[in-house]
Amino acid sequence: MEQPGWFADAVVYQIYPRSFADSDGDGIGDLRGVIGKVDYLADLGVDVIWLSPVYPSPQDDNGYDISNYRDIAPVFGSLDIFDELLGRVHARGMKLVMDLVVNHTSDEHSWFVESSSGPDSAKRDWYIWRPARSGMTAGVPGAEPTNWTSFFSGPAWQLDEATGEYYLHLFSPKQPDLNWENPDVRSAVHEMMRWWLDRGVDGFRMDVINMISKTLPLTDGSTVGSVIGSEQFLNGPRVHEYLAEMHREVFAGRTGRYLTVGETPGVTVDDARLYTDPARGEVDMVFQFDHVDLDHDGSKWEHIPLRLLDLKACFGRWQAGLADLGWNSLYWNNHDQPRVVSRFGDDGQHRARSAKALATVLHLHRGTPYVYQGEEFGMTNFPFASIEDFQDIESINHYRQAVAGGQDPAAAIAAMRIAGRDNARTPVQWDATPQAGFTTGTPWLAVNPNYVEINAAAALADPDSVLHHYRKLIALRHLEPTVGRGDFTMVLPHDEQIYAFTRRLGHTELLVLANLSGEPADPGPLPEWAAAEILLTNVPDGAAVLLPWEARILRRSL
Structure with missing residues (x-):
């Protein structure tokens, strides 16, 4: 690896x-x-x-x-x-x-301004232009080249009245897509x-x-999902x-x-x-x-x-x-x-x-x-x-x-x-x-x-x-190589309150325990971690049972 x-x-x-x-x-x-x-x-x-x-x-x-x-x-x-x-x-x-x-x-970028100046523009093919759907008149609802929709609602095609063609915009009509082809x-x-x-x-x-x-070619998309x-x-x-x-x-x-x-x-x-x-x-x-x-x-x-x-x-x-x-x-x-x-x-x-x-x-x-x-x-x-x-x-x-x-x-x-x-x-x-x-x-x-x-x-x-707390987390990443480079193993994967996992690098292992709920949570017995060093916690002097939203990072040598 x-x-x-x-x-x-x-x-x-x-x-x-x-x-x-x-x-x-x-x-x-x-x-x-x-x-x-x-x-x-x-x-x-x-x-x-x-x-x-x-x-x-x-x-x-x-x-x-x-x-x-x-x-x-x-x-x-x-x-x-x-x-x-x-x-x-x-x-x-x-x-x-x-x-x-x-x-x-932007549609105000000089590239698009030139591209939209006409079908013979040197930069026409820098963007994705298409005529109206076959057999339909440009500007009529449903005449867009495909049925694609925008992430910002509505069709993903905008009609350019001057040339009678549509350009593709997966976001706002003021954000025409570049043609990476x-x-x-x-x-x-x-x-x-x-x-x-x-x-x-x-x-x-x-x-x-x-x-x-x-x-390619651009065709109608699946209507399943929020963005067609x-x-x-x-x-x-x-x-x-x-x-x-x-x-x-x-x-x-x-x-x-x-x-x-x-x-x-x-x-x-x-x-x-x-x-x-x-x-x-x-x-x-x-x-x-x-x-x-x-x-x-x-x-x-x-x-x-x-x-x-x-x-x-x-x-x-x-x-x-x-x-x-x-x-x-x-x-x-x-x-x-x-x-x-x-x-x-x-x-x-x-x-x-x-x-x-x-x-x-x-x-x-x-x-x-x-x-x-x-x-x-x-x-x-x-x-x-x-x-x-x-x-x-x-x-x-x-x-x-x-x-x-x-x-x-x-x-x-x-x-x-x-x-x-x-x-x-x-x-x-x-x-x-x-x-x-x-x-x-x-x-x-x-x-x-x-x-x-x-x-x-x-x-x-x-x-x-x-x-x-953020400062301590960032400092810990800089000081403890296991945080950045250790392997990851999920612990208690089926617990509905506690998020727990270990990180291991060489002879060092970290255990993260976090109660991501508003009620106390018991992680159960962890005897192998009884003598571990507490590197960071958000609840001083925590007990065996984790308080609501309590998190701990423990370290031990293997």
Whole structure:
């Protein structure tokens, strides 16, 4: 078995810049705001910062609709300020990874502007254009080239009135899909990536990268599932070829320790083994979605309670599947997922303890952990009351479609309150001053009203806080090789309250015990661990029976 790379011992911190820290009072986070928090991140102990998109963009999808890949949006700063940030990050011994969004561009990108100028455009084939369905008139409902639907509701095809043809957009109509079958597109992407690496960035997180290859010819998709046609563009026929080519063209011959992680909805364990096999030269790791699909039924808006047995089975399958080949990424939160302490924990009576327990479980698995801004001190979901409280295009489009289809507006809001992406995008709660210290102006998205109690300053001042627990977990990964490189064995797989597993490397074994419930739980006799060292716990002086949301990490020598 090939040993994992340097990233086995690393922790990544994701910054969503609009909501991280605002330096100029316009209500939108920016790069100078990030610069002001570099020391905070270094003191937390993280090794890599993943920066969500800061490129020029019309902001239809909050920056994931890029109009220029080689610049910084003025609302965030400039290339000079970016270079200053990069220098500060490197000076503190951390790396910086950019978000790479190349399944699609903005419709305001110069490439698409030229492509849409007419059928004879030199860049017409840079995007996916098709005429109306055979025998139908363009613009008539149902005339779209296929029946595919968008992740943001409605058809995945937009009619261009000027040329009478449709272009494909798997997300917003303002996010047309690039045609990766065209080698000129691939070359342009590779050149852009090399430009950022030459500038000093340390790798890329690749947005929906397993959608870049579509099955040809494009035909109607299965109507099973919430997104029609997904079986024809998830993990498509040439995706591995494209990623291997990207790796050769962009990273070959470079010295340095880069990080590449692909966002891959719908990926299986077998797929992930291919994507992350070092010998294949594609990506270091992928984001899988299995565990964040466990609490909804088909659609993300159909919430069901999480069963711990399902979570253990899911994580256990991924741990086993990538045990001898490839690598896991580990995450609870990101800019697309609601806050984990509200989702899988208890954001009321046991907020701090459940946040620590969930963090302990995640960080002690085999893989590279990702921390999303505010997660480290236990930020919660927002109490959304009406559609006016939301900013996210996915939520707003869902609400319109659901209400138009007859759903009670209150029920639609209730579902969005649980699953909406804006939960992750409320401003970071830095302190108890107005607007949580995020801005001196009016924030682009409302600050959670619980910021007076839940904020980074209060967490820093409390040695028993969630934040200090995260610091200890990150330090443990750096100090104890078993955390990053040991093997994984699930314990008590059928227990409905306790999540337990061991990690072993050489003569060292760790045991993780976590009661992920609101009631006491008894793990049973563990005589071989009676004399073990307690490395970390969220309940001092714990008894044999685990208290609600209690977590322990034990170590023994074999």
